[in-house]
Amino acid sequence: MSISRRVFVKSGGLALFSVGLDPLFLARAVFTSYKPLPPHAGRPVLVCLFQRGAVDGLNMIVPHGDSLYYSERPRIAVPATDVMDLDGYFGLHPRLAALKPLWDSKTLAIVHAIGSPNATRSHFDAQDYMESGTPGVKAPQPAARDRLTRAFEELYAGSSTGLLSSSSQEAFEAVQTLQRVDPTQYQPAAGADYPRGRLGKAMLEIAQLIKADVGLQVAFADVTGWDTHVNQGGGDGQLATRLAELGQALAAFSRDLGERMRDVVVLTMSEFGRTVRENGNAGTDHGHATAMLVLGGPVRGGRMLGRWPGLDPAQRFEGRDLAVTTDFRDLFAELLARHMGATGLDAIFPGFMPDPARFPGAISA
Numbered sequence: 001m002s003i004s005r006r007v008f009v010k011s012g013g014l015a016l017f018s019v020g021l022d023p024l025f026l027a028r029a030v031f032t033s034y035k036p037l038p039p040h041a042g043r044p045v046l047v048c049l050f051q052r053g054a055v056d057g058l059n060m061i062v063p064h065g066d067s068l069y070y071s072e073r074p075r076i077a078v079p080a081t082d083v084m085d086l087d088g089y090f091g092l093h094p095r096l097a098a099l100k101p102l103w104d105s106k107t108l109a110i111v112h113a114i115g116s117p118n119a120t121r122s123h124f125d126a127q128d129y130m131e132s133g134t135p136g137v138k139a140p141q142p143a144a145r146d147r148l149t150r151a152f153e154e155l156y157a158g159s160s161t162g163l164l165s166s167s168s169q170e171a172f173e174a175v176q177t178l179q180r181v182d183p184t185q186y187q188p189a190a191g192a193d194y195p196r197g198r199l200g201k202a203m204l205e206i207a208q209l210i211k212a213d214v215g216l217q218v219a220f221a222d223v224t225g226w227d228t229h230v231n232q233g234g235g236d237g238q239l240a241t242r243l244a245e246l247g248q249a250l251a252a253f254s255r256d257l258g259e260r261m262r263d264v265v266v267l268t269m270s271e272f273g274r275t276v277r278e279n280g281n282a283g284t285d286h287g288h289a290t291a292m293l294v295l296g297g298p299v300r301g302g303r304m305l306g307r308w309p310g311l312d313p314a315q316r317f318e319g320r321d322l323a324v325t326t327d328f329r330d331l332f333a334e335l336l337a338r339h340m341g342a343t344g345l346d347a348i349f350p351g352f353m354p355d356p357a358r359f360p361g362a363i364s365a
Contacts, residue, residue, distance in 0.1 A: 013215020019202040020222035023048070025133035025332065025348055030218055033342035042263050044298075044340050045210055047219045047253075049199075051246075051270040052127065053226035056284050057291030058276065058322065059239055060096070061110050065089035068311040072277040075234070076284070082235045086110075090304055094235055095244035098251035099295075106302035107254070107261070108295040109362050113306055114326040115272050119318075121286035123227070126271035133329060133349040181205075181212050192256035195248045199223050203253045210260060217340070226270065230281040250295065262297035265339050265363070269328065275320055276311055288321035292331065294362045298339050305360040326360055334359035 008016035008030060015030045016022060026048065059076065063069050064083045083091035084100050090112070092100060102108035118135035120126050129135040183201070186208045194200035202221040209216045225242050232239050246268070254261055273290030289309075295301065306326040309315045317323040333354030336342035345354045 011215075013217065014209065015215065016218045016220070017206065017209055017216055018220040019198075019205070020050075020220065021131075022218075022220040023050070023131035023133070025131065026218050026220060028133075028348045029336050029340065029342045032344050032347060033336070033340065043215070043217070045216055045219070045264045046335060046340055047206055047221075047264065047266045049221050049223050049246075049266065049268045050127075050131075051226045051268055052123075052222055052224045053228075053270075054123065054126075054272050054274060054286060055226040055270040055290055056228060056232065056239060056274040057112065057270075057289065058273070059232070059234070060093055060243060061112055061291040062091050062093060063089060063112075063308075063311065064091050066311050068276075072311070073234075074278070075282045076232050076237075076278050078234045087304060093240065093243050095240045096247040098247040099293075102251070102254060102295055103302055107297060107299055108293065108301045109299050109303050109305055110291055110293055111305045111326055111331055111360050111362065112291045113289045113309055113322055113324060114292050114328055114331060114360075115289040115324040117324060117327055119288070121272065123271060123286075130269065130271050130328060133332070134351060135329075137351065181208055181214070183208055188252065188256040190255050190258055192252040193248070194252045194256075195245045197245060199245055199249045200252070203249045204256075207253055207256045210257060210264065223268075228274070229279065229283040229285060232278075232283040250293075254295065265294065265296035265298055265335055267332075267335060268293040269332075273322055276316060276322060277320065288317040289324040290322075292328075294331075294335070298363050300361060300364050303361075305362060327358070330354055330358045331360050331362065334362055338363040338365075 006018040006022060007014060059078055062078045062083045064080045065088060070077045078093055082094045084094060084097055085091040086103060099108055116126060116129055116135045118129055128138060183205050194204045206219040223246065228239050231237060250266060257264060269292055270290050272286060272288055274284035274287040279285050309323040309325050313319055315323060329349050329352055333345050333349065336348065337345060342348065
């Protein structure tokens with residue numbers, strides 16, 4: 001399958017590699033904070049996967065210790081006997097079994113009840129808000145647009161190949177780099193087995209670029225197919241199939257990189273979650289909070305992060321959804337600041353000042 005790629009080259013390095021349309025907040029971070037480092041210098045890398053369509057965080061990371069989860073989802077709840085327990089209350093969906101060793105080795109952390117403070121249930125608007133880092137604002141504020149967004153718009157306007165750079169020489173070098181790195185000839189290490197399909201191929205290419213020491217700082221990929229209004233399934237079914245692919249891809253990526261994972265952090269994100277109660281079609285409708293995964297060497301893993309609001313109707317958002325207790329920007333900002341060394345977070349997230357006191361604690365000091 002053909003994959004659309006975009007590359008941003010800066011200071012001789014492949015600063016941003018995107019399979020799909022990368023979020024603007026990542027572009028801002030790279031544009032303002034990229035620090036060229038020589039090869040093999042412990043260059044930090046951030047990989048972001050966007051689960052487009054709103055993943056059901058309650059079936060991905062199951063609150064099996066809460067009886068309300070089962071009473072509200074009589075047809076689609078993951079059976080308690082199938083859940084891979086993490087801490088006695090939460091557990092992994094069984095199709096994410098490949099990630100359990102990462103939890104046990106404390107390189108996987110989970111943030112539950114995370115999302116946008118904006119209440120929209122529109123996929124388009126919610127994705128736009130998350131990608132821009134400006135919930136409720138459809139376009140960046142003027143000052144940020146002048147300084148950062150306009151620069152990227154000018155670069156994109158002059159780039160028919162998807163290769164963005166500040167000079168023709170850099171663009172030429174980027175083309176040569178991508179031609180040299182041929183994923184069809186790549187052999188993953190340590191018996192890593194990537195799943196077939198778009199996600200597996202994207203993660204394989206990202207791993208290959210990290211190993212090639214081409215200066216990669218940020219990588220991004222889309223993961224579609226999470227809008228489960230009908231016949232969602234519990235331990236099996238359409239959501240289980242998507243989760244199996246996700247778990248296998250992340251586990252293969254970690255195994256393939258081996259020791260290099262000490263410098264890599266992978267984040268999964270989704271525009272919002274899904275309703276606590278199943279609908280009449282044995283699915284779930286658009287909700288509010290969801291769960292996000294953070295894995296890698298710098299991660300303080302083996303921990304559930306954020307504040308769990310519970311599933312009691314009195315604690316739900318608008319009486320129907322898991323409430324948001326962690327603003328997604330605080331998690332994203334922590335990864336950019338503590339892992340990537342990004343500065344000027346107010347420019348990366350216009351109109352919002354991330355506070356380290358609100359960081360979920362995903363990254364080791």
